[in-house]
Amino acid sequence: MNASGTHIDEPVTPAGRLFLQQDMLQVIHCIIRGTQPIDLAAVRSELADSVMIKHPRFCSLMVRDRHGREHWRKTEIDLDQHLIVLEEPVGEGGDEQAVNDYVADLSVSSPLSPEKPLWEIHVLRAHKCAVFRLHHALGDGVSLMSMLLAGCRQADRPDERPSIVSGVSKVNNGGGGGWGLGRVVSVAWWTVVFVVQMMLRTLWVRDRRTAVSGGEGVELWPRKLVTAKFRLDHMKAVKKAVPAATINDVLLGIVSSGLSRYLHIRSPKALPEGLQITGLAMVNLRTLPRLQDLPDLMRGNSGLRWGNKFGIVLLPVHYHPRGDDPLQHVKRAKKMIDRKKQSLEAHFSYRLLNFLIACFGAKAASWLNYRVICNTSFTLSNLVGPSEEIMLAGNRITYVRVTNTSLPHAITMHMMSYAGRAEMQILVAKDIIPDPEVLARCFEDALLEMKEAAGASRLHVQ
Numbered sequence: 001m002n003a004s005g006t007h008i009d010e011p012v013t014p015a016g017r018l019f020l021q022q023d024m025l026q027v028i029h030c031i032i033r034g035t036q037p038i039d040l041a042a043v044r045s046e047l048a049d050s051v052m053i054k055h056p057r058f059c060s061l062m063v064r065d066r067h068g069r070e071h072w073r074k075t076e077i078d079l080d081q082h083l084i085v086l087e088e089p090v091g092e093g094g095d096e097q098a099v100n101d102y103v104a105d106l107s108v109s110s111p112l113s114p115e116k117p118l119w120e121i122h123v124l125r126a127h128k129c130a131v132f133r134l135h136h137a138l139g140d141g142v143s144l145m146s147m148l149l150a151g152c153r154q155a156d157r158p159d160e161r162p163s164i165v166s167g168v169s170k171v172n173n174g175g176g177g178g179w180g181l182g183r184v185v186s187v188a189w190w191t192v193v194f195v196v197q198m199m200l201r202t203l204w205v206r207d208r209r210t211a212v213s214g215g216e217g218v219e220l221w222p223r224k225l226v227t228a229k230f231r232l233d234h235m236k237a238v239k240k241a242v243p244a245a246t247i248n249d250v251l252l253g254i255v256s257s258g259l260s261r262y263l264h265i266r267s268p269k270a271l272p273e274g275l276q277i278t279g280l281a282m283v284n285l286r287t288l289p290r291l292q293d294l295p296d297l298m299r300g301n302s303g304l305r306w307g308n309k310f311g312i313v314l315l316p317v318h319y320h321p322r323g324d325d326p327l328q329h330v331k332r333a334k335k336m337i338d339r340k341k342q343s344l345e346a347h348f349s350y351r352l353l354n355f356l357i358a359c360f361g362a363k364a365a366s367w368l369n370y371r372v373i374c375n376t377s378f379t380l381s382n383l384v385g386p387s388e389e390i391m392l393a394g395n396r397i398t399y400v401r402v403t404n405t406s407l408p409h410a411i412t413m414h415m416m417s418y419a420g421r422a423e424m425q426i427l428v429a430k431d432i433i434p435d436p437e438v439l440a441r442c443f444e445d446a447l448l449e450m451k452e453a454a455g456a457s458r459l460h461v462q
Contacts, residue, residue: 015308034395214410241454253330264321311346
């Protein structure tokens, strides 16, 4: 606000401008289901008093000046424009299938209107469910989930806010420990190696085509959405069986094993053993790599700040449909991720994005990001959620799931943990992957086999 009391338009951040480009338009979908039918009056009251609609991003229109530069302009919020209430069932089958089908349709056919702030809430009363739709230009998953949880309370202790257990990872800062000569050389070496690989992916190197390959234009193809369900204690048991492993190592091991199983079903003799299948992962670059308390994010500290603060890294996995030890997938994943932790690949991608937008504009940066996606095979993300059950507007929440709108990838996977469970939303191009339920089962079976192998390993040691 200037001296005369009028609001001044605020420029959109470089990452926000990227997500406003046609090739990279992204909307985050957060699906929340309660135990009781949703009380609309309680939801309206909660929203009216929430910090969300007072946050500058959530009460601003995205406008462009005469030079085509994007800005945020403050406006008045009309809740009726942002609440879409559906009383009748939105599909056939059970609640989960109906809601997943509904979100899959939204992922390709329903962009957010620029005539209002870029968010809305779809209330599916017949399914006791709400779908929060939030434009990626407003912020990344850490920012937006922190905003959502600021309005929640613990189910068993209504006076307390949800607690988040840190999923600590050092992939974003060159690993841990002191900066001796050996570590400096290691960080420099792996940074160069992975940056060169990233640049080659941008230019011409691409994965061999398989039954899960996407490509240019696939983001416009019809989608299906399914859920793979894991128990966190199973993932932790596998983690303990592989020395110094993390939950992210286990997750990537599950993806590696599950994709190998699925590709072996779809094309058992077509692919060579060890074939590389490359994914992309989003890496949070904030000082604390987890969901944050909302006041911390809104103070503007550069290490924690609100917005889109993440880099991308390549995640190569390999086709190994058969093997005596299911834990080998986790061990290979850990070895690769450990090398990523010794590099500044994620920081480089983040800085490169800002440089490209500053020097060549958001369209050039969007084109390069689009190329990287077209030349790889899948997207993977993992977000640590509340460790206990929560309430929102007085309604106990049974699950919280997250996914994005479609990308040129034929398969995108977003996992979020909640109250001892981890559920992964798998969004696929259904003309390429017509049986995503089989793919989800491949991931679930992979974890169960790993858990059994971990138990056998412990017995052998004893």
